[in-house]
Amino acid sequence: MSNTPSALASSSGEVQELPALIFLGPPGTYSHQAAFDTFGDSVHYVAKQTIADVIKSLSSEVPFGIIPQENSTNGSVIETYNLLRCEVVGRDSFVRGETSMPIKHSLVVRQNVKIKDIEHVFSHEQALGQCKAFLNGFLPRASLVPMDSTASAARALLNPPSDSFDPLKSAAICSTVVTSLFPGLEVLRTGIQDGESNMTRFYIVSYGVDVGIPWQTPPTYQKRALIRLLPDKDSTVAWDSSRAIKALNIPISRIDRRPSLYSATFHDVYFLEVYADGGKESDVAWFDCVNQAVERLRQAGLESTVLGIW
Numbered sequence: 001m002s003n004t005p006s007a008l009a010s011s012s013g014e015v016q017e018l019p020a021l022i023f024l025g026p027p028g029t030y031s032h033q034a035a036f037d038t039f040g041d042s043v044h045y046v047a048k049q050t051i052a053d054v055i056k057s058l059s060s061e062v063p064f065g066i067i068p069q070e071n072s073t074n075g076s077v078i079e080t081y082n083l084l085r086c087e088v089v090g091r092d093s094f095v096r097g098e099t100s101m102p103i104k105h106s107l108v109v110r111q112n113v114k115i116k117d118i119e120h121v122f123s124h125e126q127a128l129g130q131c132k133a134f135l136n137g138f139l140p141r142a143s144l145v146p147m148d149s150t151a152s153a154a155r156a157l158l159n160p161p162s163d164s165f166d167p168l169k170s171a172a173i174c175s176t177v178v179t180s181l182f183p184g185l186e187v188l189r190t191g192i193q194d195g196e197s198n199m200t201r202f203y204i205v206s207y208g209v210d211v212g213i214p215w216q217t218p219p220t221y222q223k224r225a226l227i228r229l230l231p232d233k234d235s236t237v238a239w240d241s242s243r244a245i246k247a248l249n250i251p252i253s254r255i256d257r258r259p260s261l262y263s264a265t266f267h268d269v270y271f272l273e274v275y276a277d278g279g280k281e282s283d284v285a286w287f288d289c290v291n292q293a294v295e296r297l298r299q300a301g302l303e304s305t306v307l308g309i310w
Protein backbone atom coordinates (compact mmCIF):
# COMPACT_ATOMS: atom_id res chain seq x y z
CA MET A 1 0.00 0.00 0.00
CA SER A 2 1.32 3.49 -0.77
CA ASN A 3 0.08 7.00 -1.19
CA THR A 4 -1.40 6.99 -4.64
CA PRO A 5 -1.27 9.91 -7.07
CA SER A 6 -4.63 11.57 -7.64
CA ALA A 7 -3.94 12.37 -11.26
CA LEU A 8 -2.06 10.69 -14.10
CA ALA A 9 -0.67 12.24 -17.23
CA SER A 10 -2.21 10.59 -20.29
CA SER A 11 -0.12 9.74 -23.38
CA SER A 12 -1.34 12.98 -25.02
CA GLY A 13 0.17 14.89 -22.11
CA GLU A 14 -3.12 16.13 -20.66
CA VAL A 15 -3.82 15.43 -17.00
CA GLN A 16 -6.67 12.98 -16.36
CA GLU A 17 -8.24 12.94 -12.92
CA LEU A 18 -8.49 9.48 -11.42
CA PRO A 19 -11.94 8.44 -10.20
CA ALA A 20 -12.40 8.64 -6.42
CA LEU A 21 -12.97 5.57 -4.26
CA ILE A 22 -14.23 5.92 -0.68
CA PHE A 23 -13.14 3.52 2.04
CA LEU A 24 -13.53 3.11 5.78
CA GLY A 25 -10.55 5.05 7.15
CA PRO A 26 -8.22 6.22 8.39
CA PRO A 27 -5.47 4.80 6.15
CA GLY A 28 -4.32 1.42 7.46
CA THR A 29 -7.72 -0.28 7.74
CA TYR A 30 -8.29 -3.65 6.12
CA SER A 31 -10.82 -1.93 3.82
CA HIS A 32 -8.00 0.34 2.62
CA GLN A 33 -5.73 -2.67 1.99
CA ALA A 34 -8.48 -4.59 0.17
CA ALA A 35 -9.19 -1.51 -1.97
CA PHE A 36 -5.54 -1.04 -2.83
CA ASP A 37 -5.11 -4.75 -3.71
CA THR A 38 -8.12 -4.45 -6.03
CA PHE A 39 -7.67 -1.01 -7.59
CA GLY A 40 -3.98 -0.12 -7.09
CA ASP A 41 -3.16 3.17 -8.79
CA SER A 42 -6.34 3.29 -10.89
CA VAL A 43 -8.32 5.33 -8.32
CA HIS A 44 -7.80 8.18 -5.90
CA TYR A 45 -8.50 7.07 -2.29
CA VAL A 46 -10.79 9.03 0.05
CA ALA A 47 -11.02 7.97 3.72
CA LYS A 48 -14.28 8.23 5.68
CA GLN A 49 -14.89 7.78 9.40
CA THR A 50 -17.62 5.09 9.27
CA ILE A 51 -19.09 2.48 6.91
CA ALA A 52 -22.28 4.61 6.84
CA ASP A 53 -20.22 7.60 5.65
CA VAL A 54 -18.89 5.47 2.75
CA ILE A 55 -22.41 4.71 1.48
CA LYS A 56 -23.77 8.19 2.16
CA SER A 57 -20.86 9.99 0.46
CA LEU A 58 -21.21 8.25 -2.91
CA SER A 59 -22.02 10.76 -5.65
CA SER A 60 -21.28 11.40 -9.32
CA GLU A 61 -18.05 13.15 -8.19
CA VAL A 62 -17.06 10.32 -5.84
CA PRO A 63 -18.52 7.29 -7.62
CA PHE A 64 -16.84 4.24 -6.02
CA GLY A 65 -16.66 2.71 -2.58
CA ILE A 66 -15.74 -0.47 -0.75
CA ILE A 67 -17.58 -1.87 2.27
CA PRO A 68 -16.90 -5.02 4.35
CA GLN A 69 -19.73 -7.55 3.94
CA GLU A 70 -18.90 -10.79 5.74
CA ASN A 71 -16.12 -12.53 7.61
CA SER A 72 -15.47 -16.26 7.59
CA THR A 73 -15.01 -16.41 11.40
CA ASN A 74 -17.43 -13.81 12.74
CA GLY A 75 -20.16 -13.67 10.09
CA SER A 76 -22.07 -10.80 8.48
CA VAL A 77 -20.99 -7.20 9.00
CA ILE A 78 -24.11 -5.92 10.76
CA GLU A 79 -23.37 -2.24 10.09
CA THR A 80 -23.26 -2.96 6.35
CA TYR A 81 -26.54 -4.92 6.31
CA ASN A 82 -28.23 -2.17 8.35
CA LEU A 83 -27.17 0.29 5.66
CA LEU A 84 -28.36 -1.94 2.83
CA ARG A 85 -31.88 -1.35 4.21
CA CYS A 86 -31.70 2.35 3.20
CA GLU A 87 -33.68 3.46 0.17
CA VAL A 88 -30.64 5.03 -1.52
CA VAL A 89 -29.15 1.56 -2.02
CA GLY A 90 -30.85 0.06 -5.07
CA ARG A 91 -31.95 3.54 -6.20
CA ASP A 92 -28.74 5.66 -6.35
CA SER A 93 -26.00 3.27 -5.24
CA PHE A 94 -25.44 -0.35 -6.21
CA VAL A 95 -23.22 -3.33 -5.41
CA ARG A 96 -21.05 -3.86 -8.49
CA GLY A 97 -18.53 -6.47 -7.45
CA GLU A 98 -16.67 -8.15 -4.64
CA THR A 99 -13.18 -8.85 -3.38
CA SER A 100 -11.88 -10.98 -0.50
CA MET A 101 -8.71 -10.92 1.55
CA PRO A 102 -7.18 -12.89 4.44
CA ILE A 103 -7.26 -10.97 7.71
CA LYS A 104 -4.37 -11.36 10.14
CA HIS A 105 -4.87 -9.35 13.34
CA SER A 106 -2.24 -8.03 15.72
CA LEU A 107 -2.34 -6.65 19.25
CA VAL A 108 -0.79 -3.20 19.00
CA VAL A 109 0.23 -0.97 21.92
CA ARG A 110 2.17 2.20 22.68
CA GLN A 111 5.89 1.39 22.85
CA ASN A 112 6.94 -0.47 26.03
CA VAL A 113 3.39 -1.39 27.16
CA LYS A 114 3.29 -5.04 28.33
CA ILE A 115 0.39 -7.48 28.08
CA LYS A 116 -0.01 -7.50 31.90
CA ASP A 117 -0.67 -3.70 31.77
CA ILE A 118 -3.64 -3.93 29.38
CA GLU A 119 -7.10 -3.11 30.77
CA HIS A 120 -8.85 -1.91 27.58
CA VAL A 121 -8.84 -3.28 24.03
CA PHE A 122 -10.02 -1.01 21.20
CA SER A 123 -11.12 -2.24 17.77
CA HIS A 124 -13.89 -2.51 15.22
CA GLU A 125 -16.54 -4.89 16.58
CA GLN A 126 -15.84 -7.35 13.74
CA ALA A 127 -12.16 -7.58 14.74
CA LEU A 128 -13.07 -7.98 18.45
CA GLY A 129 -15.39 -10.83 17.40
CA GLN A 130 -12.67 -12.46 15.28
CA CYS A 131 -10.22 -12.60 18.22
CA LYS A 132 -12.51 -13.96 20.96
CA ALA A 133 -10.35 -16.97 21.86
CA PHE A 134 -7.22 -14.82 22.22
CA LEU A 135 -9.06 -12.20 24.30
CA ASN A 136 -10.66 -14.84 26.56
CA GLY A 137 -7.33 -16.62 26.98
CA PHE A 138 -4.91 -13.71 27.47
CA LEU A 139 -6.99 -10.66 28.42
CA PRO A 140 -10.13 -12.08 30.07
CA ARG A 141 -10.67 -9.04 32.29
CA ALA A 142 -10.00 -6.32 29.70
CA SER A 143 -12.93 -4.13 28.65
CA LEU A 144 -13.61 -4.32 24.92
CA VAL A 145 -14.17 -0.89 23.38
CA PRO A 146 -15.79 -0.82 19.89
CA MET A 147 -14.38 1.76 17.49
CA ASP A 148 -15.33 2.86 13.96
CA SER A 149 -12.43 0.88 12.44
CA THR A 150 -9.28 -1.01 13.39
CA ALA A 151 -7.04 1.89 12.30
CA SER A 152 -9.20 4.35 14.31
CA ALA A 153 -8.56 2.05 17.28
CA ALA A 154 -4.78 2.23 16.72
CA ARG A 155 -4.95 6.01 16.40
CA ALA A 156 -6.92 6.19 19.67
CA LEU A 157 -3.87 4.78 21.50
CA LEU A 158 -2.09 8.04 20.67
CA ASN A 159 -5.14 10.20 21.18
CA PRO A 160 -7.50 8.43 23.65
CA PRO A 161 -11.27 8.97 23.16
CA SER A 162 -11.75 9.99 26.81
CA ASP A 163 -9.88 10.41 30.09
CA SER A 164 -11.23 7.06 31.28
CA PHE A 165 -8.82 5.24 28.93
CA ASP A 166 -5.19 5.38 29.96
CA PRO A 167 -3.24 4.80 26.70
CA LEU A 168 -0.54 3.01 28.68
CA LYS A 169 -3.16 0.47 29.82
CA SER A 170 -4.78 0.06 26.39
CA ALA A 171 -4.22 -1.94 23.21
CA ALA A 172 -5.74 -2.03 19.73
CA ILE A 173 -6.55 -4.99 17.49
CA CYS A 174 -5.58 -4.03 13.96
CA SER A 175 -3.19 -4.71 11.10
CA THR A 176 0.60 -4.37 11.61
CA VAL A 177 0.49 -1.76 8.82
CA VAL A 178 -0.61 0.86 11.39
CA THR A 179 2.81 0.83 13.10
CA SER A 180 4.36 2.36 9.98
CA LEU A 181 1.56 4.93 9.71
CA PHE A 182 1.31 5.98 13.38
CA PRO A 183 4.79 6.39 14.94
CA GLY A 184 5.00 5.44 18.62
CA LEU A 185 3.09 2.14 18.30
CA GLU A 186 4.47 -1.39 18.34
CA VAL A 187 3.17 -4.93 17.78
CA LEU A 188 2.89 -7.02 20.95
CA ARG A 189 1.36 -10.19 19.43
CA THR A 190 0.50 -11.12 15.88
CA GLY A 191 -1.79 -13.73 14.28
CA ILE A 192 -4.29 -13.41 17.17
CA GLN A 193 -7.41 -14.10 15.04
CA ASP A 194 -9.45 -17.24 15.78
CA GLY A 195 -8.99 -20.08 13.30
CA GLU A 196 -6.46 -20.75 10.59
CA SER A 197 -8.15 -19.01 7.71
CA ASN A 198 -9.86 -15.74 8.53
CA MET A 199 -11.16 -14.10 5.36
CA THR A 200 -13.26 -10.97 4.86
CA ARG A 201 -15.33 -10.38 1.78
CA PHE A 202 -15.99 -6.80 0.64
CA TYR A 203 -18.62 -5.36 -1.69
CA ILE A 204 -17.54 -2.84 -4.33
CA VAL A 205 -20.24 -0.19 -4.63
CA SER A 206 -20.85 2.54 -7.16
CA TYR A 207 -23.06 5.57 -7.63
CA GLY A 208 -25.33 4.59 -10.52
CA VAL A 209 -25.08 1.37 -12.50
CA ASP A 210 -23.55 2.60 -15.74
CA VAL A 211 -20.15 3.76 -14.53
CA GLY A 212 -17.42 1.20 -15.39
CA ILE A 213 -15.53 -0.21 -12.39
CA PRO A 214 -11.80 0.64 -12.68
CA TRP A 215 -10.54 -2.85 -11.77
CA GLN A 216 -6.80 -3.36 -11.81
CA THR A 217 -7.46 -6.94 -12.97
CA PRO A 218 -11.07 -7.59 -13.99
CA PRO A 219 -12.50 -10.45 -11.87
CA THR A 220 -13.52 -13.74 -13.44
CA TYR A 221 -16.07 -14.85 -10.82
CA GLN A 222 -19.08 -12.71 -11.76
CA LYS A 223 -22.80 -13.63 -12.17
CA ARG A 224 -24.11 -12.74 -8.76
CA ALA A 225 -26.86 -10.41 -7.61
CA LEU A 226 -28.16 -9.04 -4.33
CA ILE A 227 -31.91 -8.66 -3.85
CA ARG A 228 -33.65 -6.95 -0.94
CA LEU A 229 -37.11 -8.18 0.09
CA LEU A 230 -39.24 -5.82 2.11
CA PRO A 231 -41.87 -7.08 4.49
CA ASP A 232 -45.49 -6.26 3.86
CA LYS A 233 -46.01 -3.99 6.83
CA ASP A 234 -49.79 -4.46 6.84
CA SER A 235 -49.70 -8.24 6.61
CA THR A 236 -50.74 -10.30 9.60
CA VAL A 237 -49.47 -13.45 7.87
CA ALA A 238 -46.08 -14.76 9.03
CA TRP A 239 -43.12 -14.52 6.62
CA ASP A 240 -42.86 -17.60 4.43
CA SER A 241 -39.36 -18.14 2.98
CA SER A 242 -40.51 -20.95 0.72
CA ARG A 243 -42.77 -18.50 -1.18
CA ALA A 244 -39.77 -16.28 -1.97
CA ILE A 245 -37.47 -19.18 -2.84
CA LYS A 246 -40.08 -20.70 -5.16
CA ALA A 247 -40.78 -17.39 -6.95
CA LEU A 248 -37.09 -16.59 -7.30
CA ASN A 249 -36.19 -19.94 -8.84
CA ILE A 250 -32.43 -19.24 -9.10
CA PRO A 251 -29.71 -20.57 -6.74
CA ILE A 252 -29.33 -18.61 -3.50
CA SER A 253 -25.87 -18.49 -1.90
CA ARG A 254 -26.84 -16.61 1.25
CA ILE A 255 -29.82 -15.13 3.08
CA ASP A 256 -29.40 -12.33 5.65
CA ARG A 257 -32.09 -10.75 7.73
CA ARG A 258 -32.26 -7.47 9.66
CA PRO A 259 -35.08 -5.72 11.50
CA SER A 260 -37.01 -3.48 9.12
CA LEU A 261 -36.97 0.30 9.34
CA TYR A 262 -40.78 0.15 9.77
CA SER A 263 -42.16 -0.03 13.24
CA ALA A 264 -44.08 -3.27 12.53
CA THR A 265 -42.69 -5.81 15.00
CA PHE A 266 -40.78 -8.80 13.54
CA HIS A 267 -41.43 -7.75 9.92
CA ASP A 268 -37.82 -8.08 8.87
CA VAL A 269 -35.95 -7.14 5.70
CA TYR A 270 -34.33 -10.08 3.86
CA PHE A 271 -31.24 -9.95 1.64
CA LEU A 272 -30.84 -12.77 -0.85
CA GLU A 273 -27.58 -13.19 -2.71
CA VAL A 274 -28.13 -15.26 -5.85
CA TYR A 275 -25.83 -16.65 -8.52
CA ALA A 276 -25.94 -18.21 -11.96
CA ASP A 277 -25.44 -21.94 -11.86
CA GLY A 278 -22.28 -22.54 -13.93
CA GLY A 279 -21.96 -18.79 -14.57
CA LYS A 280 -21.50 -19.27 -18.32
CA GLU A 281 -24.26 -16.99 -19.68
CA SER A 282 -23.55 -13.52 -21.05
CA ASP A 283 -23.92 -10.45 -18.83
CA VAL A 284 -27.10 -9.52 -20.71
CA ALA A 285 -28.65 -12.97 -20.16
CA TRP A 286 -27.77 -12.79 -16.44
CA PHE A 287 -29.31 -9.29 -16.12
CA ASP A 288 -32.48 -10.59 -17.79
CA CYS A 289 -32.55 -13.64 -15.55
CA VAL A 290 -32.30 -11.51 -12.37
CA ASN A 291 -34.88 -8.98 -13.56
CA GLN A 292 -37.33 -11.76 -14.45
CA ALA A 293 -36.82 -13.34 -11.02
CA VAL A 294 -37.57 -10.00 -9.34
CA GLU A 295 -40.71 -9.67 -11.45
CA ARG A 296 -41.84 -13.13 -10.25
CA LEU A 297 -41.22 -12.05 -6.64
CA ARG A 298 -43.36 -8.95 -7.17
CA GLN A 299 -46.14 -11.05 -8.73
CA ALA A 300 -45.99 -13.25 -5.65
CA GLY A 301 -46.68 -10.11 -3.58
CA LEU A 302 -43.10 -9.63 -2.33
CA GLU A 303 -41.74 -6.10 -2.61
CA SER A 304 -38.24 -6.55 -3.96
CA THR A 305 -35.37 -4.35 -5.12
CA VAL A 306 -32.18 -5.30 -6.95
CA LEU A 307 -29.30 -3.85 -4.92
CA GLY A 308 -26.71 -4.98 -7.41
CA ILE A 309 -25.83 -7.34 -10.25
CA TRP A 310 -22.22 -8.29 -10.96
Ligand SMILES: O=C(O)C(=O)C[C@]1(C(=O)O)C=C[C@@H](O)C=C1
Residues within 6 Å of the ligand: 024, 028, 029, 030, 031, 032, 068, 069, 071, 077, 103, 124, 126, 127, 148, 149, 150, 151, 200
Ligand atom coordinates in the same frame (compact mmCIF):
# COMPACT_ATOMS: atom_id res chain seq x y z
O1 LIG B 1 -11.80 -1.78 10.61
C1 LIG B 1 -11.27 -2.14 9.54
O2 LIG B 1 -10.04 -2.18 9.37
C2 LIG B 1 -12.15 -2.51 8.44
O3 LIG B 1 -11.77 -2.37 7.30
C3 LIG B 1 -13.48 -3.12 8.79
C4 LIG B 1 -13.44 -4.64 8.94
C5 LIG B 1 -14.91 -5.21 9.02
O4 LIG B 1 -15.83 -4.49 9.37
O5 LIG B 1 -15.05 -6.42 8.77
C6 LIG B 1 -12.79 -5.24 7.75
C7 LIG B 1 -12.07 -6.37 7.84
C8 LIG B 1 -11.91 -7.10 9.12
O6 LIG B 1 -12.89 -8.13 9.11
C9 LIG B 1 -12.17 -6.24 10.29
C10 LIG B 1 -12.78 -5.05 10.18
